[in-house]
Amino acid sequence: MGILEVKNVGKRFGGLKALSDVNLSVKEGSVHAIIGPNGAGKSTLLNCLVGKLIPDTGSVSFEGQSVLGRKPHEINQMGISRVFQTPEIFGDLTVMENMMIPCLAKRDGAFSISAYGAMMDDREIVERAEHMLEDMRMIDKRHMHAASMSRGDKRRLEIAMCLAQEPRLLLLDEPTAGMARADTNNTIDLLKEIKSTRPITICIIEHDMHVVFSLAERITVLAQGTPLVEDTPDRIKGHPKVREAYLGESSGH
């Protein structure tokens, strides 16, 4: 039994079969990559896991509990955090405030009307947020407006915000898309560090094979809405079906 179990999931958009019969099992503590050509249904699958979309058929369960029918914030409170393709952060807020919100969410839950205490006097939350920023080596940027940071820093902040909630499963949708090589390498290092310092399961969607092969322990290849193969990185590299469906296409023969 994996930490995340996807069974026979199907999703249609009108006449388009975006997902059909997807089965996936992510082992606890592993780094699992999902790859596939454009339009394969990777983002759709991810959206089905976090409650943004509801699959037409099949089941999704996290730690033995079904996530279907739950709202995104409820699924998050179960222990699943998500990093978006374009960094989603609170652009109008400072880096420090960005960091404090997940800390509050972790402590106080989905809603708490604590209108009396002053935010910055909440030692526990301030310390947690500062600790997390130090951990991520962003403490010097804490007074900056989040929107004014570089894309790499935004990504870093978004990951930091997700980690502050101490999720047991971290989902990343193309975390390095559109990044410069240096930023990509930073993100790889960051994810490696995260993986080695805490008990977390990571599920990553990625186009960049360099990222995939430096991180993943298992890879699922998705094509036209169905998983083609699932195997270790070494065997995926040489797999004829994969070459045909994916690597062959992207290397242009």
Add this chain to the structure above:
Amino acid sequence: MTDQTSNAGAVRPKPAAPAEKTGLFGLRGKDASLLVFVALLTLLAPFILNPFPTGSAMAQFNAGYPDLMQRFVIFGIFAIGFNILFGLTGYLSFGHAAFLGVGSYAGIWSMKLLTLNVIPSIVVSVIVAGLFSLIVGWISLRRSGIYFSILTLAFAMMSYALAYSVLTPITGGETGLQLQYFDPRILDGELAAGTTPRANLFGLEMGTSYELRFGSWLFTFNAGYYIAAACMLAAFYLAIRIFRSPFGMMLRAVKSNQQRLNYTGISPKPYTLAAFVISGMYAGLAGGLLVAMDTQVGAERMFWTASGEVVLMTILGGAGTLIGPVLGAGFIKYMENIVSTINKSTLEGWFAFMPDGLADFFVTIVYPFVGKGWHLTLGLLFMAVVIFLPGGLVQGGQKIATVLRRDRKGSGLEPGAAAKRKQAED
């Protein structure tokens, strides 16, 4: 690591802020000074607003008479509350006058049925407006953006139409409601036939004024004004607390990125609904105070233009800032009551020193902008503010302050960034 250093040049890392001590009522330094500043302004308003001696040509610009001062603080409360919803969450309600109106009706019924004391009446206003805003918010917040605005507008217009027609037994329809000596008032004794009932605070009537003559200056200290001003200070203090609280930060997060908030395990809906109800209660407080001051209410208080006015006040002053809405409310009420009283003969008086033809010319040019035309001036000013000062009057003040500071220091130290940071903090 590159992304560690890539920004180092762009923004100097600021040294960790020294741990500020919490002072006045648990407010930090800057907020505490702001509260003291506003408290002084309201306390001394009878002096500040009456700078011109009575009888002088400028006396018509004096705003220190009770009726107008009351309006300043009451509409200040209305705008402060509106700003908690609009300024923090970004949800633009076009129907907040409905809560003001409902508060007024509830308040006058309390004075008709219970007692002429304003405290029960104000409490009833706030509670009833809060309950009404809970219903309206519950439904309207199913949508966001323009659809939310339209829904709130629809509710307000519905309330207005109902108050005018079907609900006449409760609202008095076209004539509205006034206090009568024969109202039941179970807590007070009976009033003698023919007396005019007046709202009071444990016997102190709202209309009571103390006049201070000082040379040819006349200053009026009005009981009603100071009661309303005390309410405004309390409302302002509460708003600061909300702005600085975790709750306030969540409201700003709602405005900034609801998607991220959802995926951070936080449900935006109860936060926006709470903000909606709080701002509805502020509107109810304003409505209750209005009725405590003039003991009458009509449906026009809920008309859509009244809802639009509070939007103007908030944006003009500076949405999302603490002091902005108060400034905006004061500004608009001043124009409505002072600029609108300038008539043709006043203008002729002003331009009398010019040769006849020229004076006529100037009177003709200026006339459309004053008197009944004050809306035109307001409209132009509003456009100018939105285009040149999107942060409202507060941003204007900050710009001036930055320029002054730079002149004094003689160096152009990132004024833009400073202003932006300041704005974020306020």
